[in-house]
Amino acid sequence: MTPHTAPKTAPESGTDEPVTWCPSGAADAPESVVLGVRSGDGGEVIYLADPVPAADVLGAIPEGIEPRRVLRFASHCVANCANRRGTQCSLVDRVVAADPGRDTAAAPRCHLRARCQWWTQAGLAACRRCPAVSSLHHTDEELATLVAEPTTTLDQLNEWIAERN
Numbered sequence: 416m417t418p419h420t421a422p423k424t425a426p427e428s429g430t431d432e433p434v435t436w437c438p439s440g441a442a443d444a445p446e447s448v449v450l451g452v453r454s455g456d457g458g459e460v461i462y463l464a465d466p467v468p469a470a471d472v473l474g475a476i477p478e479g480i481e482p483r484r485v486l487r488f489a490s491h492c493v494a495n496c497a498n499r500r501g502t503q504c505s506l507v508d509r510v511v512a513a514d515p516g517r518d519t520a521a522a523p524r525c526h527l528r529a530r531c532q533w534w535t536q537a538g539l540a541a542c543r544r545c546p547a548v549s550s551l552h553h554t555d556e557e558l559a560t561l562v563a564e565p566t567t568t569l570d571q572l573n574e575w576i577a578e579r580n
């Protein structure tokens with residue numbers, strides 16, 4: 416599997432405060448950049464060395480293919496996101512809880528880290544799991560669906576995991 420020394424909060428755009436970025440972001444926000452390419456059998460993300468504006472690549476994706484099926488995008492962490500809880504991101508908490516086995520995985524080199532909301536909030540635990548996170552809702556994968564659902568609590572998630580282990 417879908418968390419950073421930067422601000423401890425996720426301030427709003429349009430203020431003097433630094434903005435944190437979402438590593439599972441929108442493809443079509445004005446500031447969107449490509450974070451990486453989904454690759455290999457498991458669709459894990461290979462990270463770009465430098466950000467590329469999303470607008471520069473979206474036109475090259477064939478019609479009918481959802482851009483987030485093949486690419487991961489980063490955009491501003493926004494206050495109206497269903498995963499926001501105050502200044503925190505509940506999604507990264509679920510991502511970390513859902514995949515305890517990746518605690519020793521290598522953290523990718525990532526151009527977003529210094530401004531990433533997930534890194535700010537959960538540090539290396541987030542980075543180790545980030546490559547396995549899909550920006551798309553996987554209705555065919557029960558655990559991924561549970562993690563992606565903003566109303567899922569950590570207790571519910573832990574209960575689901577405990578029942579299957």
Ligand code: SF4
Nearest residue numbers: 437492493496504532
């Ligand atoms: S709250 Fe989480 S999922 Fe939502 S925009 Fe911010 S970092 Fe992304």
